[in-house]
Amino acid sequence: MGSSRLQVLTISRFTLLEALRTRFPWLVLATILLAVLGSLFVKQIAVTETVRQQTAFLAASLRLAAVFIMGLYISSSMVREFNDKGLELLLSLDLPRATYAGGKFLGFSLIALLMVASICLPIAFLAPLPAVLLWGASLAMELWIVCALSLFCIITFTQIMSATSFVLAFYILARSIAAIRLISGSALLDQSSVSHQITVFLVDSFWFLLPSLNVFTQTAWLVNQAEWKMILPIAAQTAIYIGLLVGAALFDFYRKDL
Amino acid sequence: MQQRAFRAVPKSVALILIASLCLQLAWQYQQPRPTAHAEDLVFPPDSKTLQALSLGEPIALAQLMTLYLQAFDNQPGISIPFRDLDYDRVQTWLARILDLDPVGQYPLLMASHIYAQVPDTAKQRQMLEFVYQQFFEDPNRRWPWLAHAAIMAKHRLKDLPLALRYAQAISKYATDPDVPHWASQMPIFILEDMGELESAKILLGGLLVSGIVTDSHEIHLLTERLQELENEEKSSGVPKN
Numbered sequence: 001m002g003s004s005r006l007q008v009l010t011i012s013r014f015t016l017l018e019a020l021r022t023r024f025p026w027l028v029l030a031t032i033l034l035a036v037l038g039s040l041f042v043k044q045i046a047v048t049e050t051v052r053q054q055t056a057f058l059a060a061s062l063r064l065a066a067v068f069i070m071g072l073y074i075s076s077s078m079v080r081e082f083n084d085k086g087l088e089l090l091l092s093l094d095l096p097r098a099t100y101a102g103g104k105f106l107g108f109s110l111i112a113l114l115m116v117a118s119i120c121l122p123i124a125f126l127a128p129l130p131a132v133l134l135w136g137a138s139l140a141m142e143l144w145i146v147c148a149l150s151l152f153c154i155i156t157f158t159q160i161m162s163a164t165s166f167v168l169a170f171y172i173l174a175r176s177i178a179a180i181r182l183i184s185g186s187a188l189l190d191q192s193s194v195s196h197q198i199t200v201f202l203v204d205s206f207w208f209l210l211p212s213l214n215v216f217t218q219t220a221w222l223v224n225q226a227e228w229k230m231i232l233p234i235a236a237q238t239a240i241y242i243g244l245l246v247g248a249a250l251f252d253f254y255r256k257d258l
Numbered sequence: 259m260q261q262r263a264f265r266a267v268p269k270s271v272a273l274i275l276i277a278s279l280c281l282q283l284a285w286q287y288q289q290p291r292p293t294a295h296a297e298d299l300v301f302p303p304d305s306k307t308l309q310a311l312s313l314g315e316p317i318a319l320a321q322l323m324t325l326y327l328q329a330f331d332n333q334p335g336i337s338i339p340f341r342d343l344d345y346d347r348v349q350t351w352l353a354r355i356l357d358l359d360p361v362g363q364y365p366l367l368m369a370s371h372i373y374a375q376v377p378d379t380a381k382q383r384q385m386l387e388f389v390y391q392q393f394f395e396d397p398n399r400r401w402p403w404l405a406h407a408a409i410m411a412k413h414r415l416k417d418l419p420l421a422l423r424y425a426q427a428i429s430k431y432a433t434d435p436d437v438p439h440w441a442s443q444m445p446i447f448i449l450e451d452m453g454e455l456e457s458a459k460i461l462l463g464g465l466l467v468s469g470i471v472t473d474s475h476e477i478h479l480l481t482e483r484l485q486e487l488e489n490e491e492k493s494s495g496v497p498k499n
Binding site for chain 2: 183207248250257
C-alpha cells in the first residue's frame with residue numbers, strides 16, 4: 001500500500017475515532033429515539049393507513065435530522081481542528097493537503113455510513129427490507145454529498161455559522177430546485193417580460209449547478225414501490241458532485257496560506 | 259487567512275474541478291425538464307395541519323401552495339389540460355389556500371378565470387359553485403369573482419336561472435358602498451333576458467326609489483331602461499301578475 005494511501009486511511013481512522021469517542025453517537029441515538037417516539041404519536045392520531053403514516057414521518061424526519069447533524073458535526077469538528085492548530089501541525093509533516101482532505105472526507109463518509117445503518121434499523125421494522133436498503137443506499141449517497149459540501153464550506157469560510165448556513169441553504173435549494181423550475185416555467189406567467197426571462201435564466205443556472213437532491217431518498221420508495229434501477233442515476237450524480245465539491249475544496253485549500 | 263497564488267494549486271486538482279463541473283453541466287443538461295403530471299396533484303392536508311406547518315406564517319404558506327397548484331398547468335413543451343386534473347382535489351387546494359389567507363383573492367381568480375374555463379360543463383359548474391359558496395364568507399370583497407361566475411353561467415353555460423342565483427346573491431349580500439351599481443343591477447338584466455319583464459321592472463323601480471343610485475347619469479340610464487321595459491311590456495302584452 002502506498003504511503004499516501006496509508007496516510008489517507010490513518011486520517012480517516014482518527015476522524016472516525018474522534019466521532020465515536022465524543023457524544024456524537026449518543027446524539028444520533030437520541031435523535032432516532034425522538035423520531036421513533038414522534039412516529040408512534042403520528043401512528044396513534046392517524047385515522048387510517050397508520051403504518052404508512054408512521055413510516056413516512058419517521059423516514060422524512062430522520063433524513064432531515066441526519067443531514068443537519070452531519071453538516072453541523074463536520075463544521076464544528078473541522079473548526080476545532082483549525083483552532084487547536086492541529087491542521088498546522090499535520091501540514092508541517094510530510095503530508096500533501098489532498099491527502100489530509102481526502103482522509104477527512106473518507107472518515108466523515110464512514111461516519112455517515114454508520115449513521116445511515118442506525119437510521120435504517122427502526123425503519124426496517126415498518127417497511128420491506130429491499131425498499132429500506134434502497135432508501136438507505138440513497139441516504140448514504142446524499143450524506144456523502146453533504147459531507148463533501150460541508151468540507152468545502154468549512155475550508156472556504158472557516159467559521160461554523162457561515163459554513164452551516166451555506167450547507168443548509170444549499171441543501172434546501174437542491175431539494176426544491178426542480179419544483180422552483182417547474183413553477184418558474186408556468187404558462188400562466190407573462191413569458192415575454194424581462195423580469196420573467198431573468199428569473200427563468202437564474203433558476204435554470206441554479207438547476208445546472210445543483211445536484212438534483214429531490215430524486216434522492218424518496219419516502220415513496222418505503223411506502224409505495226421501489227426499484228433498484230432508481231439508484232443508478234443517483235449514484236452517477238453522487239460521483240459527479242462529490243468530484244466537483246472535493247475538487248473545489250482542494251482548490252481552495254491549496255490556496256490557503258496557513 | 260492569506261490566499262496563495264493560483265499556481266499553488268496542483269494542475270491535477272484544477273483538472274478534477276473543471277472536469278467535474280463539465281460533467282455536472284452535461285449531466286443536468288441531459289436530464290428531462292421537471293414536469294407536472296395531473297395525477298401528482300394529491301389532496302392537501304387539512305386546515306389545522308397546514309396552520310401548524312405554516313409556523314405562524316399562513317399567508318406565506320398560502321402563497322407557496324398557490325404557486326405549487328399553479329404549476330399544474332400548460333408547461334412549455336408539454337400540455338396538461340386542466341380537465342385532466344381531479345377537480346375535487348383542485349377545489350380542496352383552493353379552499354385550503356383561502357382558509358390560510360382569507361383576504362387573498364388569488365384562489366378565487368384561479369377558480370373563476372382559469373379552472374372554470376375548461377371545456378367540461380361539469381367542471382365549469384363545480385368551479386362556479388365553489389366561487390358561489392366562498393362568496394358568502396366575504397361578500398364585499400369576493401363579489402367580482404361571483405359576478406364573473408354569473409356572466410359565465412349566462413353566456414357560457416346558457417343557464418340563466420344559475421346566473422340569476424349568483425347575481426341575486428351579489429345584489430343581496432355585497433352591500434358595501436364600494437360595490438359598483440352595475441354589480442347590484444345584474445339580476446335586472448338577467449331577469450330581462452329570461453323574459454321576466456315584470457320582475458325586472460320591479461327590481462329596477464325599487465333600485466331607483468331606494469336612493470342607492472345617486473349618480474345623475476346612472477339614474478337617467480336606469481330610468482330610460484325602466485321606460486323601455488314598460489314599453490316592451492305594453493307592446494308584447496305581457497300580463498301583469
